[in-house]
Amino acid sequence: MLKLAVFVSGRGSNLKAILNSPNLKELIDVKAVISNKIDCPAFKIAREYSIGTYCLGKDDNCIAYNELSNFLVSLEIDLVVLAGFLKMIPSDMVRTFKNRIINIHPALLPSFGGEGMYGMNVHKAVFNSSAQVSGASVHFVDESYDTGKIIAQKCVDISDVETPEEIAGRVLIVEHKLLPYVLEKFARNKIIIGKNRIRIIN
Numbered sequence: 293m294l295k296l297a298v299f300v301s302g303r304g305s306n307l308k309a310i311l312n313s314p315n316l317k318e319l320i321d322v323k324a325v326i327s328n329k330i331d332c333p334a335f336k337i338a339r340e341y342s343i344g345t346y347c348l349g350k351d352d353n354c355i356a357y358n359e360l361s362n363f364l365v366s367l368e369i370d371l372v373v374l375a376g377f378l379k380m381i382p383s384d385m386v387r388t389f390k391n392r393i394i395n396i397h398p399a400l401l402p403s404f405g406g407e408g409m410y411g412m413n414v415h416k417a418v419f420n421s422s423a424q425v426s427g428a429s430v431h432f433v434d435e436s437y438d439t440g441k442i443i444a445q446k447c448v449d450i451s452d453v454e455t456p457e458e459i460a461g462r463v464l465i466v467e468h469k470l471l472p473y474v475l476e477k478f479a480r481n482k483i484i485i486g487k488n489r490i491r492i493i494n
């Protein structure tokens with residue numbers, strides 16, 4: 293089983309999609325759900341599945357950022373999944389977990405990524421750009437925002453939308469399929485890391 297730590301900041305719908313995915317039942321084991329927000333709504337979902345929840349930060353009972361890497365090593369985590377986590381991952385953790393941290397981004401990278409590009413900011417930027425497609429990207433995490441190698445993308449037609457909220461709704465449906473798909477491929481060792489390109493094999 294692939295041992296996962298899932299990092300969240302918000303409602304946790306991607307976490308739920310992972311936990312509910314029938315294809316992942318026998319393949320993944322979510323060992324920890326971690327957030328910088330002590331009252332993160334996604335924690336409720338984790339608790340419903342009896343998964344340990346951990347806060348990050350300086351408060352008592354929270355894991356300090358400089359202890360994060362060791363903590364994940366102690367849990368024998370194979371893969372870290374950022375599902376709506378908004379903070380930068382510490383450099384030492386990026387090094388320790390090289391090619392073992394992935395993020396889901398609600399647009400087609402390398403466009404509409406970078407600092408400040410999260411949540412509705414992304415969808416508003418896509419809407420204002422007049423783009424007729426958007427989608428979701430799963431990528432490796434490196435030491436800056438949204439620049440790691442792209443693992444998988446799925447696009448969605450937005451040619452007829454009238455609001456950024458409509459884009460958000462369509463993209464979220466795609467996210468909930470793409471992330472479980474990628475995790476299944478990791479669990480089955482079907483992700484091939486090439487020099488300039490990540491390949492997924494059948």
Ligand code: GRF
Nearest residue numbers: 302303304305306376396398
């Ligand atoms: C998703 O749109 C994800 O792509 C982005 O943050 C959002 C998190 O949503 N990184 P949820 O908390 O999984 O519902």
